[in-house]
Amino acid sequence: MGVNKWAMSWVVAVGAVALTACGGSSKSGNAELRVIHAATNAPAVNLNVNDDAFDAVQGLEYGQATSRLMVRPAVYGVSVDGVLPGGDVTEVVAPVNLNLRRNEITSVVAIGLIGASGAVEFAPEVIVTPKANVGANETRVQVVHASAAAEQALSGGVSVYVTAPGASLTAGEALTTFNLRETAGPVVVPSGDYRIRIAPGGSTTPVFDSGRITLPGGADLMVLAVDSTGPGSPVKLLVSTGDADSDFFILDRNAPAEIRAVHAASGVGAAEVFASSGSLGISNAEVIDAFGYTESEDLADLTPADDYELRINADGGGAMGAPIVVPDVSLSAATYYTVLASGDLDDASLTAIAAVDDRRSVATEARIRAIH
Known part of the structure; x- marks a missing residue:
């Protein structure tokens, strides 16, 4: 079209x-x-x-x-x-x-x-x-299936479960099972803590799990399942509060981060990459064994954290003494990144450049990223 x-x-x-x-x-x-x-x-x-x-x-x-x-x-x-x-x-x-x-x-x-x-x-x-007037201890919620990605993957529809945070899922207890463009509600529920899970129609195995969320009293919300353009679950939830400045996304609680590592350091030869994170208990774990000049490797399913350290060295050189050290790397959930090693061995220009990627495809444009 x-x-x-x-x-x-x-x-x-x-x-x-x-x-x-x-x-x-x-x-x-x-x-x-x-x-x-x-x-x-x-x-x-x-x-x-x-x-x-x-x-x-x-x-x-x-x-x-x-x-x-x-x-x-x-x-x-x-x-x-x-x-x-x-x-x-x-x-x-x-x-x-x-x-x-x-x-x-x-x-x-x-x-x-x-x-x-x-x-x-x-x-x-x-x-x-x-x-409608929503009471101070109530929340009105209307749910909309607006995820083309979920429809393509799950043509039989999706089941939406809204439960207490620690509840298990039982077949037949879904709030609704619906397909793209369909809605559920609005319904009025007591304000408080809930958990939203989305599964293939009739299933109790989630493809999306919000974890614990709070529905505030007096709120009148439209919650839309939309396409996630990051790694992990195919959907995320857009919560329209009626005030654009207060709208927000709910991501899958298990959504990972992903790094595309690019070797652009011409004089280094094959290189290896190590990662550390104190909060995750990881110390100099080798995440790329060896990749050559002009090659790239995807590091998928990374647990989000804000204290990663990346070390890049010539293949076989180990993490200690690595000439490229990137401290304080923050990786957010459902987000793609590119880390590019550039420069020449034993040169002051040897460094790594990190950038957040927007990999959403837009029908009316093409995108090119140039990194110097």
Whole structure:
């Protein structure tokens, strides 16, 4: 599917984007709108209303949601710009007249993959939820299946379990079993500590485990299972609180980090790599036995920690006395990294360069990383 068709689908779906924002506190007679970007390979988007840029939806990236925007029920002209590489934008659809109803929260969620077909084809989903007052000791939760990766891997759907933190899983006790674009709830539960696990439909073997989380009192949450673009579980949870500044992700508690080690030190010959971490009880463990100049090796399934030390030496040289030492390396969960050894043996330029990788594929662009 080309970008123009994608953008037109977005505009048609946001029939509720009636966007003249109201100031002040929430009032029962107003409507509310939320826009959520959950299409993994789609670029950022800008929203225009009545030929003017709508500030709340400019450069909305994958994995972002707007606040719940209070608006006056009315009809407005809405258009969409796709954000192209370099920051250029292009109007892909002229304004169309769209409407938003009072006393409802309309969430427009971009789901699927540009260029795909079948179950994971890109198509925005409009989710209409009645407004409600949530008690101080309660939490309202609505769950949305927005992960194309999970749908591709588990065409039979996924089962979502919401339990006490220490509870075991029992078949038949799932909150819901659903497929891409489907929702569960909203339901109101007592605020407190819970654990969310996602398993293949009907199974009790999780592919995602939140660990202990806290549902705060008075919160009205939309929890979306979206694609993880890092190592580990294919999904993560995007929690839309209604306030974009307070939104957050919940990662799989077992999500690892992963390093791509690149040998670019021309005079070193074959090299070996060692890792240490006091918090993990690891001391100079050899993680790469030997790799040659211009070669790369992936170090997968690394336990996240903030006190790694990496040592790089010529093959057979051992960890002690290694000419390249990289201290205080922090590895976060579900994150890719590149560590590049560069320079020449016995040269002051011999060093390692570390960088965080964004390996998400975007249908409208190509990415090149240059490291000097």
